[in-house]
Amino acid sequence: MSALAWIAVISLAAWGWLLVGQGFFWRTDQRLPRREPLEHWPDVAVVVPARDEAAVLSVSLPSLLAQEYPGRAEIVLVDDGSTDGTADLARALSERLGGLPLRVVSPGEPEPGWTGKLWALRHGIALARERAPEYLLLTDADIAHKPDSLRELTAAARANGLDLVSQMARLRVASGWERLVVPAFVYFFAQLYPFRWVNKAGARTAAAAGGCVLLRTEAAVRAGVPESIRQAVIDDVSLARAVRSSGGRIWLGLAERVDSVRPYPRLADLWTMVSRSAYAQLRHNPLLLAGTVAGLGVLYLAAPVALLVGAAVHDTAAAWAGGLAWAVMTGTYLPMLRYYRQPLLLAPLLPFTASLYLVMTVDSAVQHYRGRGAAWKGRTYARPEAAPDR
Known part of the structure; x- marks a missing residue:
């Protein structure tokens, strides 16, 4: 030949x-695992790092404020040095729409050795832990959640004994370049980190999707996050590895109730x-x-x-x-x-x-x-x- x-x-x-x-x-059947109604719904703190997100916050934040969660929940938005009025917009949306209580904090510029998002998460998690929530929902400022998203995530974590539940948000696909590139992005990610391997107890493969991560607070403390991964650029994979290596159970799948609203209209x-x-x-x-x-x-x-x-x-x-x-x-x-x-x-x-x-x-x-x-x-x-x- x-x-x-x-x-x-x-x-x-x-x-x-x-x-x-x-x-x-290549299969797309790894969706949120079984859920059961809970007699007692645990406290949850939603932590949102945000840097210059005014363009998308008017869509994403209302979806968090409107969460239909039976237990106690609050939102901590960490304004990471924004110059476009992100913090003021967040407060205005909360005052106008009501819903879950919102706290906005601004930690200042990252210290040496920290990436910006993890620096913001550090302060948001520290503030949230003052009220001892059992779970932390780490979600990006460009992610919109269906009204039952938090309830379903928490029920899945409880029913399956999971320390970390992550859903890969359905990314925006509208422009021609988005149609060509975005589905392939998720396809390549799944090829690199097969979801079935991630979700198998005791497996070495670990990954998460940073836009939507429900994390048990105890597991975060045990894994030393975010301090233990403070320099990571690929923070979601680093987080999953830290939780798994410290004995936690993790799960990753495709989302049905979580969507990214950030546009990527151009190839650039x-x-x-x-x-x-x-x-x-x-x-x-x-x-x-x-x-x-x-x-x-x-x-x-x-x-x-x-x-x-x-x-x-x-x-x-x-x-x-x-x-x-x-x-x-x-x-x-x-x-x-x-x-x-x-x-x-x-x-x-x-x-x-x-x-x-x-x-x-x-x-x-x-x-x-x-x-x-x-x-x-x-x-x-x-x-x-x-x-x-x-």
Whole structure:
């Protein structure tokens, strides 16, 4: 066989393994586990770190204020140095809409060794713990919750004995670039951290989705968070690892009651979202970067190239192997497109989307070596920490 045919066969074999051996990552059936009504509903504090979020807060905060929770709950919004009136808007919304009680605090600039979000969470959690809540709901300022979201999260945690319950919010998909890139973002995340593996008791794989994390306060204290992960850029994965390594039980799945309202209308917006932390996920390791680039090339680009080139030069083996690999790849992407209610005709375009992610990852490394590191909301972390193994 030709070299192209061998590469196509390797790609096909890799997709055969991914289909059955990577925790069935492509399935979208990991939803909130069983819930049972509680006789006594525990106290919950909702902690919302917010930096320059006035544009989305008018949509997300009302959904938290309107939570239909049978127990005692309050919201602590941590204004992380905003310059757009985030704190004033939050107070105005609370006064006008009522609902759950809201406290707004401003801790000032992060101390050395802290990323901004975790610095905000530190102060929000400390303030919330003054009233000894049993659970903390850590949710981003761009996340909107259905009215029963907090109740369902708490019931699931109690019914299943979970210390951390995290749902990956359904991200906004409206523009053409969002349709092309966003479902793939969640697909790639699930491929890297298969939800079934995360949810298996005693498993080594640990991950969470930072937009929606219900955390037992006792588990947070036991894991020493957020202090133990204060430098993490990929804070959600770091949090999950810290909780699991300290003996906690964790769960991660796709959301049905939680949605992100942050728009990413342009490719540049999506590019920033991915590239700001991609190289941190690779632990700033050039060898891991090279391996990732090679792996993405073999997995996602080799198949269509082998099919098209093989057909053009009459290399039957390359064309067949490439075509089969592309077909398996396309099939595994269909459930995620259904979850996002997107046209299934987008599935064969996954190699193109993967090539965008490949270039974004390389750009993330370039920015790191230029000293720009991870940048977000006007802050740059020149040498951020990757999610640590504990």
